[in-house]
Amino acid sequence: MSIVECKDINKTYQQGKIEVRALKGVTLSIDKGGFVALAGPSGSGKTTLLNIIGSLDQPDSGSVSVDGNTFEKMTQSQLALLRLHKVGFVFQSYNLIPVLSAVENVEFVMLLQGVQAAQRRERAKAILDDVGLEAEYDRRPAELSGGQQQRVAVARAIVSNPSIVLADEPTANLDSKTGNGLLEMMKKMNEEKKVTFIFSTHDNMVMDYARRLILIRDGCIVDDQIK
Amino acid sequence: MSIDVKMAWRNIWRNPRRTILTISAIAFASLLLVFMLSFQFGSYETMINSSVKIHTGHLQVQSAGYQDKKSIRLVVPDPDTIGKILNQIQSVEAYTFRAIAFSLVSSKKRTYGSIVIGIDPVREAKVSTLKSLMRKGSYLAKDDTDQVLIGSLLAQNLKIDIRDEITILGQGRDGSIAATVVKVKGIYSSGIDDLDRNSIHMPLKYFQDVYGMYDAVHEVVVTGKSLKAVDGIKAVLNTGIKKINPKLPLVVLDWKELTPGLLQSIELDLVSGIIFYFFLILVVAFSILNTFLMVIFERTREFGVLKAIGITPGRLTKLLLIESITMTTIGIAAGIIAGSLITLYFQGHGIDISGASDILVQYGISGRIYPRLSLLSAFIGPGIVFIITFLAALYPALKIRSLRPVEAMTYV
Numbered sequence: 089m090s091i092v093e094c095k096d097i098n099k100t101y102q103q104g105k106i107e108v109r110a111l112k113g114v115t116l117s118i119d120k121g122g123f124v125a126l127a128g129p130s131g132s133g134k135t136t137l138l139n140i141i142g143s144l145d146q147p148d149s150g151s152v153s154v155d156g157n158t159f160e161k162m163t164q165s166q167l168a169l170l171r172l173h174k175v176g177f178v179f180q181s182y183n184l185i186p187v188l189s190a191v192e193n194v195e196f197v198m199l200l201q202g203v204q205a206a207q208r209r210e211r212a213k214a215i216l217d218d219v220g221l222e223a224e225y226d227r228r229p230a231e232l233s234g235g236q237q238q239r240v241a242v243a244r245a246i247v248s249n250p251s252i253v254l255a256d257e258p259t260a261n262l263d264s265k266t267g268n269g270l271l272e273m274m275k276k277m278n279e280e281k282k283v284t285f286i287f288s289t290h291d292n293m294v295m296d297y298a299r300r301l302i303l304i305r306d307g308c309i310v311d312d313q314i315k
Numbered sequence: 316m317s318i319d320v321k322m323a324w325r326n327i328w329r330n331p332r333r334t335i336l337t338i339s340a341i342a343f344a345s346l347l348l349v350f351m352l353s354f355q356f357g358s359y360e361t362m363i364n365s366s367v368k369i370h371t372g373h374l375q376v377q378s379a380g381y382q383d384k385k386s387i388r389l390v391v392p393d394p395d396t397i398g399k400i401l402n403q404i405q406s407v408e409a410y411t412f413r414a415i416a417f418s419l420v421s422s423k424k425r426t427y428g429s430i431v432i433g434i435d436p437v438r439e440a441k442v443s444t445l446k447s448l449m450r451k452g453s454y455l456a457k458d459d460t461d462q463v464l465i466g467s468l469l470a471q472n473l474k475i476d477i478r479d480e481i482t483i484l485g486q487g488r489d490g491s492i493a494a495t496v497v498k499v500k501g502i503y504s505s506g507i508d509d510l511d512r513n514s515i516h517m518p519l520k521y522f523q524d525v526y527g528m529y530d531a532v533h534e535v536v537v538t539g540k541s542l543k544a545v546d547g548i549k550a551v552l553n554t555g556i557k558k559i560n561p562k563l564p565l566v567v568l569d570w571k572e573l574t575p576g577l578l579q580s581i582e583l584d585l586v587s588g589i590i591f592y593f594f595l596i597l598v599v600a601f602s603i604l605n606t607f608l609m610v611i612f613e614r615t616r617e618f619g620v621l622k623a624i625g626i627t628p629g630r631l632t633k634l635l636l637i638e639s640i641t642m643t644t645i646g647i648a649a650g651i652i653a654g655s656l657i658t659l660y661f662q663g664h665g666i667d668i669s670g671a672s673d674i675l676v677q678y679g680i681s682g683r684i685y686p687r688l689s690l691l692s693a694f695i696g697p698g699i700v701f702i703i704t705f706l707a708a709l710y711p712a713l714k715i716r717s718l719r720p721v722e723a724m725t726y727v
Contacts, residue, residue, distance in 0.1 A: 144623055144720045165627050172625025183620040183724070187325035192318060199318050200625055244624070 091251055091284050092118040092141055097150035099136055099307075110136040111147070112307040118286060118300075120251075123278045125287045125298035133307040134288040135256055141286065142175050142254045143167045155251040172200055176245030176283075178255035182237040184229040190216060190240045191225040197248045215243045219273055235266035242270065246277060252284040259291050271297045323637040326610075337606045338646040341700060344599045345650020346657070348592060348696025350686065353658040354666070355588055357687035359581050360542060363570060368444045369505055371573040372410075372536035373545045376552065379564040381533060382572070387416050387488050390531035391565060397535045400555035406544035411438035412532040414522050416493065418485030420515060422473040429469060430514045431483060433522025433532075442538050445503060445516065452477035452501030460521045462500040466511035470502045477502060483515070487527035495525045545569050596700055600707040607639060607711040618715050619723025628716035635715065639708030647697045658688045 099111040110133045118124055126134040139145040140152055143159050152159045155174050159167065171177075184193050194212035203211070216225060219239040229237055238258060245253045255274070259267035275297060278285050287294050295301055303311035327334050367373050376397050378389035391397065394412045401410045414433035419426055436455035440446040446454045450467060463481070465473075475481060477499050487493040497517060504511055523529065537552075539545050552567045571578045611618070621631060665683030 139721050142623070144724075165629070168622065168625050168627045170625075171623065175625075177623050179620070179724070183616075183623075185322070185617065185620070187322055187329065188318070192321070196318060197624055200627075200630065248625075 089120050090117040091120040091122075091155055092116070092286070093151075093153045094137070094141065095151045097137070097140060097147045097152065099133075099140065099145070099147050101136075109307050111140070113150070114304075114307070114309055115150075116302070116309065118252075118284065120284055121278070121282045122300055123275065123285050123298055124300045124302065125289055125295050126302050126304055127289055127295050128304035129290060132304045134304045137304065138254050138256055138286065138288040141252075142177060143171055172197070173248065174251045176248060176250040176253040178238065178241045178245050178253060178258045180257040180260045182229070182234070182241045182261075184237055184240055184244070186229050189226045189228050190221060190232065190236075190243075193229070193240055194243045194247050197244055201248055211247060212243075215247045216240070218277075219243045233266075235262050235270065238262060238266075238270055239273070242274060242277075246281065246283055250283070252286060255285060255287045257289055257291070258287065259289070259294055264293065267291070267293055319634060319637055320641075322634060323641050326614075326638055327642055333606060333609070334642065337602055338642055338649070340599050340602045341643055341646025341704065342649040342653065344595050345647045345697040345700055346654035347595065347650075348700065349651055349654025349688075349693050350658050350661075351588065351592070352692040352696050353654075353662070353686040353688045354684070355584065356689065356692050357662070358684045359584075360687060361684050362577065362581065363542060366574060366577050367538060367570050368442075369507065370443060370510065371570060372442055373539045373542070373570050374537040374549055374552070375568050375573055376535035376537070376556070376565055377533065377568060379566050382566075382568060385415070385417070387486065387526065387533075390414075390488065390528065390533055391535055392531045394530070394532045394535050396559055397552075397556070397565075400552060400559075401535075401537060404548055404551050406540050406548055408538045408540045409438065409441035410535060410537040411435050411442040412519060413439075413534040413536060414519060414526065414528050414532045415534070416485050416522075416526050418483050418493070420469070420473065421482045421484070422475045422479065425473050427469060427472055428513075431485065431522065432514060432516050433519040433526075433528075434516050435519045439516075442536050444505075448503040448505050449501045450504045452499065454501055455516070455518055459500065459518050461495065461497045462517070463497045464501045464503055464516040465499050466514050467502050467504040468508065468512035469515070470499070472512070475499060483525070485526065487525075488529075488531070489527045491527060493526045495521075592696065592699075596703050599700060600703045603639065603643070603704045604707040604710065606642075607635065607708050610635070610638070611711050611715055615718065615723050616725075618718055619720045619725075622718060622720040623724065631715055632712045635712040636705075636708060639705065639712070643701055643704045643708075647701055650700075651693055651697050655688055655693055658686050658692075661686050662688055 094114055094116040097111050097114040101108045101110055114137060126137060128134045136145065140147050141154065154170070157170055157174065162170065185196065188196060191209070191212045194215060195208045198208040198211065213225060216222060219242055221236060221239055224232060224236060232240065259270060262270060271294060274285055277283050287298065289295065299315050301313045301315065302309055376391055378391055381389040398410065401407050412435055416431050418429060418431050420429040436459065437457055440454070455462065455464060470476065473481065479499050480496055481499065482496050483494065485493045519532070537548065539548050549567050549569055556563060556565050556567070618631060662685055665685045668684050
């Protein structure tokens with residue numbers, strides 16, 4: 089059963105006076121519970137595709153649906169709610185809220201979802217325990233290492249029980265040991281909690297971990313391997 | 316404390332120097348507004364009370380049309396009946412009767428036109444400050460007859476001193492000639508040129524004899540226990556007069572109708588004050604606007620992340636507004652407290668205005684002004700600051716609603 093459906097996606101950017109066609113008629117289907125890597129060189133369009141799947145960006149043409157929700161004709165507020173309940177994000181540069189502690193960063197998504205305070209705190213701590221940060225609840229992002237911050241970001245992404253987690257170059261700023269640990273953790277979550285992970289990456293380690301590897305070049309899918 | 320408020324609080328202190336400067340601007344504006352408004356309200360009350368004490372009283376009962384024409388024939392025929400009504404009103408401090416005529420006043424050397432006022436020496440002393448204005452000689456006694464008090468400038472013009480004789484020549488109520496020779500008992504100086512140059516006070520009974528007034532007077536002058544009591548006294552007086560005789564052509568005028576110039580001065584002062592306050596609040600509003608535009612530039616990436624993880628535009632606006640309201644509330648609270656403390660100090664000690672302007676002197680104010688702190692003066696200015704700064708913060712708070720997450724997150 090597919091959780092993500094992309095049909096004939098086209099996207100063109102304007103870079104100064106030059107038009108850049110980032111995606112050229114991409115059609116893609118990703119099954120629930122997948123651990124998928126969108127790989128390709130810089131400028132290939134993988135991040136654009138990830139952003140479009142996550143409703144952060146809109147395609148010029150084509151349709152996208154996540155967990156049965158088609159994005160066309162949805163307002164900004166509706167898309168925000170869709171992201172809140174269906175999509176988790178892990179960014180290359182962590183993007184935690186600097187004024188909130190680790191546990192508050194994780195809690196914040198649940199606050200937006202309207203989860204009760206006591207339940208929020210309990211679930212946030214449990215998920216931080218799962219990612220190995222049981223001793224770092226009250227530390228703010230500036231007091232955490234890059235690897236720890238990315239773990240908090242993963243915890244924040246999955247705490248809302250999303251249908252998919254989109255990770256944009258999650259290991260790019262981490263050393264290989266930390267990156268490996270992070271991927272192990274995400275794989276474990278994928279297997280145990282059946283969360284669908286979609287990565288955009290050009291890191292071989294991520295590609296090795298992925299069970300499905302989609303290669304993108306010049307805005308087109310050039311290879312799609314299921315391992 | 317909810318995470319929203321916690322976030323707002325921590326965000327406010329991310330740039331402590333800027334926050335302190337912004338809060339200080341709001342606090343200073345609020346302080347200034349509390350003090351200045353209290354000062355203005357206090358000075359108005361002083362102006363009104365001083366002015367009414369010198370001459371008009373808080374209220375007067377007159378014959379209809381007298382205020383405009385000042386005709387000797389327009390009289391209050393039976394002032395004692397009005398006095399009986401006034402005796403029953405608890406908020407009345409004192410009242411007196413006056414009769415007024417325009418006459419020629421001559422000394423041996425000169426003649427001037429003057430206002431001759433008949434007063435009840437005992438009652439007058441309770442209503443006006445005339446007795447305390449004596450500079451030479453003495454105030455009228457209860458049983459005095461052909462003796463007068465004269466303004467210092469008029470005495471100077473007539474080249475007379477106390478115990479000198481002057482001749483008064485005018486027209487009586489019945490059209491006959493009113494003429495008498497009186498002796499100067501005292502010379503007063505109020506500081507108000509018009510009064511000192513043009514007026515003479517004589518005992519009311521003697522005035523009534525000379526001018527053929529019988530028992531009539533022109534003004535029943537009333538002072539209330541406070542300015543606030545004026546409207547109540549006016550209403551009771553109106554009812555009382557109608558009850559005695561609905562056809563009696565008498566009117567009750569309050570200080571605003573009696574001294575329109577005073578009201579205009581107050582209004583002018585208030586308007587110029589409001590213009591000053593408007594610009595003050597505008598400066599603070601721009602300070603808040605600047606702070607929050609800077610916040611948007613600095614935290615665009617963060618707002619993009621918040622939108623990416625699913626915050627709705629409305630909630631994002633709310634977060635920024637909580638920051639603005641928190642900052643404004645701190646500033647305003649500090650301003651109100653400091654402003655109130657400073658005002659209370661001067662409310663007790665007064666502000667020396669011995670070098671006061673001519674306008675203030677005209678209204679009998681020459682010593683100290685006491686600011687008056689009230690709920691209105693403490694909260695109206697800061698309340699407007701709150702509303703204006705809220706509106707100023709609304710623009711950037713609404714602007715971030717349209718941020719697109721992808722563009723915001725790549726904003727450097």
